[in-house]
Amino acid sequence: MSIDVWGSEPIKPMLAKAVTDIPAGMAYEPKWDGFRCLVQRIDDKITLWSRGGKDLTVYFPELVAALLEATPARCLLDGEIVIITEDRLDFERLQERIHPAASRIAKLSVERPAQFIAFDLLALDDENLTTTPEADRRKALEAALDTDHDAVHLTAQTLDLDVAKDWFVRFEGAGLDGVIAKPLDGTYQPDKRTMFKIKHKRTADVVVLGFRLHKNSTEETPLLGSLQLGLFDETGTCQFIGVASSFPTAKRAELATLLLAQEVGPGDAGFDEHPWAEAATEMHDRRPGAISRWSGSQGRVEQEGHLIMPLLVVEISFDYFEGTRLRHNGQVVRWRTDREPESCTYEQIEVPTAVGISTVFDA
The missing domain is CATH 2.40.50.140 (Nucleic acid-binding proteins)
Incomplete structure (x- = not known):
């Protein structure tokens, strides 16, 4: 069944199964700890969808402006919203951004601006990429995203298991949550646990x-x-x-x-x-x-x-x-x-x- 990536209702993000060891032969990325977010851009309209399908757009006006500068005119991205304080992730400050008062949202968007970490590309122009293998989606993401923007980033990725093991240990000191492993030939399967997550315990x-x-x-x-x-x-x-x-x-x-x-x-x-x-x-x-x-x-x-x-x-x-x-x-x-x-x-x-x-x- 074809996935409607441009629909008014968000698709569910692909999930990860918890495992105890980092599996071999995959693509590895740091596991960011923020708000999972699908970014849908259609011309000049940006919509930020949470993992549960909630519209987060109103809470992060600074990200809307940044993503309009850093993304193609028609795309669907998967990634994570984070806040960085003193050079490390700050999940507590991120939680404070979900606030009912518009004045509070405007104030915090300046005082504690959020950033977006992109790690997948589901659609570009008129092409649905959900059936495209991970390795090819990654190449398309690298080409499509403007990584010179201060608030929009492309997550690191490696095919080297030893590097992934190093990241697992070293990046915890910056507030990250572990490592994600993705099958190189894997397609994007909404709401399915087809990736693997290795978290600190x-x-x-x-x-x-x-x-x-x-x-x-x-x-x-x-x-x-x-x-x-x-x-x-x-x-x-x-x-x-x-x-x-x-x-x-x-x-x-x-x-x-x-x-x-x-x-x-x-x-x-x-x-x-x-x-x-x-x-x-x-x-x-x-x-x-x-x-x-x-x-x-x-x-x-x-x-x-x-x-x-x-x-x-x-x-x-x-x-x-x-x-x-x-x-x-x-x-x-x-x-x-x-x-x-x-x-x-x-x-x-x-x-x-x-x-x-x-x-x-x-x-």
């Missing part, structure tokens, strides 16, 4: 200080939504680092029952000793290290925060820390009843050697 023992209930949780059948995680810093403050949230439905019910039995609130025994007690009782305060507010109410409102005592320890797997927080949600490996919460500190977190993003662009 580590483990850490962290503190469970609370939880949120799942959006489908009810009074009769409570379901766990996420575990609220923390680590102690050098001052003894337990900083919020993110959440663990992927559980089978049966496990969600089991864990919700367990954790609700340990919930504490103002007036309960042990509540005052909780590291986040003050934040939970002052509505204008936050959990240490958190971006969003923590609700201190005792009701069973959807996705409301609940504190627990005693604190628990869990081992999680994760890919990367952004400053003092997890960039993506952690995955529970096992409970650690043998660990004291206070022993869970930032000292166990490996910090990759810093490398400038310019090193990645120059690769």
